[in-house]
Amino acid sequence: MINKKILVVDDETTLCDTLRFNLELEGYEVDTAYSAEEALAMDLSVYALVLLDVMMGEISGWQMARIMKGNPRLAGIPIIFCTAKDSEDDMVAGLDLGADDYISKPYSIRNVVARVRSVLRRASSGASVQQAGPGDDNCLITYEGLTLNSALKRCTVDGTEVRLPRKEFEMLWLMLSHRGKIFSREEFLKKIWPEEIVVVERVVDVNITRLRSKLGQYGRMIVTRSGYGYGWQD
Structure with a gap:
């Protein structure tokens, strides 16, 4: 059952x-x-x-x-x-x-x-x-004043919590986990959405735009490489 x-x-x-x-x-x-x-x-x-x-x-x-x-x-x-x-x-x-x-x-x-x-x-x-404890090193990613806690599904920007829907959180986690790497829209769809679900590529653009607007000064770290995709660049 x-x-x-x-x-x-x-x-x-x-x-x-x-x-x-x-x-x-x-x-x-x-x-x-x-x-x-x-x-x-x-x-x-x-x-x-x-x-x-x-x-x-x-x-x-x-x-x-x-x-x-x-x-x-x-x-x-x-x-x-x-x-x-x-x-x-x-x-x-x-x-x-x-x-x-x-x-x-x-x-x-x-x-x-x-x-x-x-x-x-x-x-x-x-x-x-x-269920993992917040002290687990794998639960936290930080970049200057930006912190992601995967155990609590929590994002803070300079000490202030920023509410992110699940997909935005997962996209940000992916980019921060691989700083310097550019992900194509197809890669985002494959990693963030199940392969068997049909999702249009524009959804990636919409979520990236919203992430940039929510992250304040850190939003500019999400770069666009025309014809390739998006990534986090220091």
Whole structure:
């Protein structure tokens, strides 16, 4: 028994029931909510993953994701958007909100189950890192007044904490771990996003832009090499 609890949030009841049935066959414990309002009235902290539609009622999936990511108790819960909004801009917007994956409707149940397994596997791996003590040398990377703590998933700039979504944190950690190396967009996608998930290259550019704006004076250390990619240069 996998014993992971998943919440499916979608205003299409038939789709909710279909996803619940198939995910339960895989050994997951699954609850459903037919609106973001209903979901937000539940204790979301008990779930290992939320499958979330975008276009729903008065509170959209975008809004629900923002609410979750703004709550320290819920911010670490992985979110997969399952939606008919399938443009590149929609996908970028969803991933930029901190979602772990973005699946466009119509989709196959087999594909959804594979994505769920992948995201939960990644989340479990991250949880094992968090158990390491902050005194572990491998948990900290520093550059002058910039510090990353992988155990606490915490970034500080000159003593002030800067909140970074998971993907931004992982990209920054990768660049600081390999100062002087230029990573192509393809390398970022392969290392930060699972290989089986289709993510457009523009997502890398969006996250780099946001990182630069959040890191203050250190943002200028993230350099662009036209035609190649990005990296951290002292």
